[in-house]
Amino acid sequence: MSSFSLFGTSLKNLFSKPATKMYPAKPFEPFEATRGHVSIDIEKCILCGLCHRSCPVGAITVVREDKSWSIDALRCITCNDCVSRCPVSCLTMEVQYMPIAIGESISTFVKPEPKEEPEVEAEAGSEEEAELEAETEVEAEAEPE
Ligand code: SF4
Ligand code: SF4
Numbered sequence: 436m437s438s439f440s441l442f443g444t445s446l447k448n449l450f451s452k453p454a455t456k457m458y459p460a461k462p463f464e465p466f467e468a469t470r471g472h473v474s475i476d477i478e479k480c481i482l483c484g485l486c487h488r489s490c491p492v493g494a495i496t497v498v499r500e501d502k503s504w505s506i507d508a509l510r511c512i513t514c515n516d517c518v519s520r521c522p523v524s525c526l527t528m529e530v531q532y533m534p535i536a537i538g539e540s541i542s543t544f545v546k547p548e549p550k551e552e553p554e555v556e557a558e559a560g561s562e563e564e565a566e567l568e569a570e571t572e573v574e575a576e577a578e579p580e
Contacts (some may be wrong), residue, residue: 463532470513471530473506473551477544480504486517486526502546509540 456463465471473495482504487497495517496509497503518526 439537444446459473465473465530470515470573472508472513473511474503474527474529475506477504477529477546479523480544480546481523482546483522485520489516491516495546503543504546505541505543507541512554 482499482502484497484498484499487495490511491514492512493510494507496505498505501547513528515528518528
């Protein structure tokens with residue numbers, strides 16, 4: 436490259452828009468067909484292990500006893516197989532940036548215990564007891580001394 440064309444390129448670059456993305460100053464916009472990374476809604480997961488068995492690189496581990504689902508982000512090749520096979524559609528491909536991985540690349544999610552339903556029968560029982568108590572009090576007041 437002659438010094439003249441080098442000077443021309445430098446001058447052009449001085450007044451043109453930067454070729455790089457201005458992240459994080461500007462929000463990240465994924466390219467078309469970006470696959471992203473696997474994300475799970477752990478509350479919906481039924482721990483069937485289908486994703487674990489079908490992953491071609493063994494990136495997913497499901498341990499039913501611990502109610503845990505883990506993924507090794509550095510092993511995953513974003514083939515989308517687990518997402519398409521999940522019977523309850525709790526896996527998705529997220530196109531946003533992942534948090535910076537420092538050291539461990541395995542993320543583990545534990546399925547929370549189901550929320551306890553309010554004890555309707557016990558409440559009904561206590562209402563009945565309250566009514567019975569009120570009736571007893573009225574009867575006691577009505578009795579001559
Ligand atoms: S296939 Fe879906 S429901 Fe089954 S263990 Fe994997 S994430 Fe959970
Ligand atoms: S996207 Fe493919 S490689 Fe990644 S965890 Fe799912 S099945 Fe495995």
